[in-house]
Amino acid sequence: MDDIDKKVSQKIKETKKYEVNLILSDINNYFRIIKGMMNYLVTERGMGGVYVSATRPSKAMISRLGAEKINMDDVFFVDSVSYMAEGPPASVDNVIFIESPTMLEMMMVKTDTLLRKAKSPDKFVFFDSINSLAIYNNENILSEFIHVLVNSLGGKDVYSFILSVKGETPKNIETLLKMVCDNVVEIGGE
Amino acid sequence: MVKERPKCKTGIEGLDNILNGGIPRGNTVLLSGACGSGKTTLGMEYLVNGAKMGEISVLISVTEPSSKVVANLRGFEFFDEALIKNEKLYLLDMISLYARLGIEKKDYRIEDIDPLINIMEDIVKKLKVKRLVIDSVTAICHQLETKVRIREFVFNLGKTLSDAGCTSLLVSEVNPTGAWGLMPGVTYSAYGVEEAIADGIILLGAIERKGYMLRTLHVVKMRGTMHSLAKHILDLTPQGVVLIPLLKWGAESG
Numbered sequence: 001m002d003d004i005d006k007k008v009s010q011k012i013k014e015t016k017k018y019e020v021n022l023i024l025s026d027i028n029n030y031f032r033i034i035k036g037m038m039n040y041l042v043t044e045r046g047m048g049g050v051y052v053s054a055t056r057p058s059k060a061m062i063s064r065l066g067a068e069k070i071n072m073d074d075v076f077f078v079d080s081v082s083y084m085a086e087g088p089p090a091s092v093d094n095v096i097f098i099e100s101p102t103m104l105e106m107m108m109v110k111t112d113t114l115l116r117k118a119k120s121p122d123k124f125v126f127f128d129s130i131n132s133l134a135i136y137n138n139e140n141i142l143s144e145f146i147h148v149l150v151n152s153l154g155g156k157d158v159y160s161f162i163l164s165v166k167g168e169t170p171k172n173i174e175t176l177l178k179m180v181c182d183n184v185v186e187i188g189g190e
Numbered sequence: 191m192v193k194e195r196p197k198c199k200t201g202i203e204g205l206d207n208i209l210n211g212g213i214p215r216g217n218t219v220l221l222s223g224a225c226g227s228g229k230t231t232l233g234m235e236y237l238v239n240g241a242k243m244g245e246i247s248v249l250i251s252v253t254e255p256s257s258k259v260v261a262n263l264r265g266f267e268f269f270d271e272a273l274i275k276n277e278k279l280y281l282l283d284m285i286s287l288y289a290r291l292g293i294e295k296k297d298y299r300i301e302d303i304d305p306l307i308n309i310m311e312d313i314v315k316k317l318k319v320k321r322l323v324i325d326s327v328t329a330i331c332h333q334l335e336t337k338v339r340i341r342e343f344v345f346n347l348g349k350t351l352s353d354a355g356c357t358s359l360l361v362s363e364v365n366p367t368g369a370w371g372l373m374p375g376v377t378y379s380a381y382g383v384e385e386a387i388a389d390g391i392i393l394l395g396a397i398e399r400k401g402y403m404l405r406t407l408h409v410v411k412m413r414g415t416m417h418s419l420a421k422h423i424l425d426l427t428p429q430g431v432v433l434i435p436l437l438k439w440g441a442e443s444g
Contacts, residue, residue, distance in 0.1 A: 100399075102399050102400045102440075103404060105423040105434050106423070108434055110425075113427060113432070136400070138439075141437055141440045143439075144437050144440075145437055
């Protein structure tokens with residue numbers, strides 16, 4: 001366990017179900033923070049859940065997190081990157097591919113579908129990341145999506161985390177995130 | 191306050207909420223959409239869910255043999271083949287209807303339509319059918335040649351089914367440009383007369399968002415119940431139809 005892992009673990013151990021946590025990540029520690037989050041949720045807490053990947057393809061994340069000895073068997077991916085980057089992907093267990101990060105509603109539908117598949121008693125949803133969605137979606141629809149997403153996640157019996165990289169998200173969007181999320185957790189770059 | 195009629199729960203996630211509990215019993219509903227919009231899947235899920243609730247449910251498949259319908263249904267988790275064996279779900283194609291009519295040929299004449307309605311009525315009454323899907327009513331209307339005949343056919347069919355207490359979905363094929371929403375001049379059926387007679391219209395369509403298509407569902411009208419008029423995103427999954435409200439800023443193409 002490295003410093004970032006400890007820092008992540010300390011900062012998110014008080015989070016509760018039915019609350020939505022905004023994780024404001026330092027850009028230089030993006031992957032280490034994700035690794036720390038998964039390490040805490042999956043390895044330490046024994047949770048399963050849904051990882052919504054809008055930044056890196058699921059294949060890359062599964063491979064990198066697997067290399068860190070994090071057991072991803074009960075983590076299901078909603079992947080909106082691979083199709084757009086590489087064309088129609090081959091079917092993969094534990095992954096639902098979405099054709100484009102502009103299909104925001106589908107991310108919510110597929111998250112619900114995959115949450116039912118996770119077997120662990122405690123479940124999480126990890127949304128990676130809002131700043132990536134901001135590349136493909138304008139502020140109006142992204143604001144609306146965040147509002148709907150947070151209200152949807154807040155009604156679920158799960159631990160919810162929305163990742164946003166500091167300095168990479170439009171100011172209005174970051175302000176909205178801070179306003180609608182229950183907790184704001186800054187990790188890295190303090 | 192208007193007292194709502196008893197409802198026929200579709201069992202489809204989201205649709206019963208949109209319909210404030212389900213389709214009013216006895217309604218004849220036009221299920222309209224272009225090819226690939228999800229009409230057949232939605233219709234089949236409605237029937238299978240009904241059969242699971244113990245209601246006799248019947249598909250009359252005009253466009254493909256029932257064996258092909260079953261083969262397609264096997265890909266869905268909601269389907270249970272035992273429902274057919276247990277005579278809760280009937281999948282009838284035109285060959286079986288022709289057989290009941292004593293007709294051997296493959297094309298109808300206009301004069302065959304009344305016997306066809308009679309045989310449907312006979313099936314609904316004998317089997318005590320509570321749910322019926324005709325896929326598609328457009329294929330039948332295509333044989334009728336005139337709008338007057340189509341109007342007569344849909345009216346008589348709707349009355350027959352309603353009198354028998356059957357809640358029916360008539361699958362209606364429309365061209366893709368007509369499936370995009372409530373635009374002036376848009377019709378919900380191939381001949382433009384079916385929609386005036388139907389008790390309800392569920393329109394399946396699509397929107398384009400930055401080059402990608404999203405399926406949509408929109409309840410245009412439904413007599414006998416309050417219902418949402420909002421457009422919803424429709425997702426066809428192995429579990430069946432899933433609906434979620436369309437983001438309002440994402441309703442326009444581009």
